[in-house]
Amino acid sequence: MHLPYIAPTADAVLSQALLDAINNKTKPLGSLGRLETLAAQLGLIQRTTRVRIADPAILVFAGDHGVVAEGVSAYPQDVTWQMVENFLADGAAINVFARQNGCALHVVDAGVNHVFGERPGLLDRKVAPGTRNFAVEAAMTRAQLETALEQGMALVRDLPGTVVGFGEMGIGNTTAAAAIMHKLTGLPLSECVGAGTGLSAEGIQRKQQVIAAAVARHTDITDPLDVLATFGGFEIAMMAGAMLKAAELRKVLLIDGFIVTSALLVAARLQPAILDYCVFAHCSNENGHRLMLEALGAEPLLQLGLRLGEGTGSALALPLLHAAANFLNEMATFASAQVSTSAQ
Incomplete structure (x- = not known):
């Protein structure tokens, strides 16, 4: 019988885009913990920086x-x-x-x-x-x-x-x-x-x-x-x-x-x-x-x-x-909210 082939989700360019999108939200780096890695995973699965949780x-x-x-x-x-x-x-x-x-x-x-x-x-x-x-x-x-x-x-x-x-x-x-x-x-x-x-x-x-x-x-x-x-x-x-x-x-x-x-x-x-x-x-x-x-x-x-x-x-x-999807899609960035970024 034929079994599906499953492609890895790895994509260096998209991974960087997702990381940048997550890190530019109005929060300290990594402060949303596991939700941040989950958002990045969802983005890689769906091949986008705007993920959807639809009709689960x-x-x-x-x-x-x-x-x-x-x-x-x-x-x-x-x-x-x-x-x-x-x-x-x-x-x-x-x-x-x-x-x-x-x-x-x-x-x-x-x-x-x-x-x-x-x-x-x-x-x-x-x-x-x-x-x-x-x-x-x-x-x-x-x-x-x-x-x-x-x-x-x-x-x-x-x-x-x-x-x-x-x-x-x-x-x-x-x-x-x-x-x-x-x-x-x-x-x-x-x-x-x-x-x-x-x-x-x-x-x-x-x-x-x-x-x-x-x-x-x-x-x-x-x-x-x-x-x-x-x-x-x-x-x-x-x-x-x-x-x-x-x-x-x-x-x-x-x-x-x-x-x-x-x-x-x-x-x-x-x-x-x-x-x-x-x-x-x-x-x-x-x-x-x-x-x-x-x-x-x-x-x-x-x-x-x-x-x-x-x-x-x-x-x-x-x-x-x-x-995870909502913070990635809806949370303000430092630039959009006019919030100062870390000096470090």
Whole structure:
């Protein structure tokens, strides 16, 4: 299958123009801190010194995981479809935060083990009713992987706006994400596995043992797409495809927590320049997320102790994108405001 090529955003001339525009605002140099580097990043993505945050949207991908049969989650699999119903009823945290911040929300059935039928607000892109149990066999076939990637790319192709945020829902998906992280970073499994939805210490140990046995069964799997097919979920694969397409279209990617970052990890191994387009919303409290961000060289905007998923971190970080764009576009310069510059 054809995967998008992602061009790096590096542009020395534009970088200098953005730096000059930022430094000429009525403020001491660097005094807006992280907002200044964010404004410069937005400018490089959009190839302009006048950036736009237009029609932002968050895609929430939902899918089930066969590995839940191994007792790796504190919650039953039915919670996946029940939470999708909650999204559709406008009752989840992501609904509240997206609405609060004027962000469109799209809920995608990538592979939930439930029949929803035609529902307003639900995008049916179901590859299959959940993955297979990767403790026994590969989570998905190569054909299913390619379908998920292509569906994700198509979703973004049809999406207006300059910013795409990513979220997910899927009981068992922290197990899949931890396995992907371990395989693609080489970090010890103990540093990749966490409590997920709230496992006890014994539950975390069980989860680690399940992943370790599965990894031992597939020691020869190293290619990023093979790792995704072996251990991933349909929602993770569809996110990876959507991310690649969004970056190809020079959209800003708002990256949420642990599971979303695992999808990006795959995408970045395929097209490293995708990282130029990513704004990392936060560092979650899920064990492993900080190390995954470090492996990607990422600097998150927020540290709020979140570990919910759903794209909630993406929605909460969106006002910071608006702030970065607005100060760059609207703040007075020393010359326009007739304010004296520093003598230093």
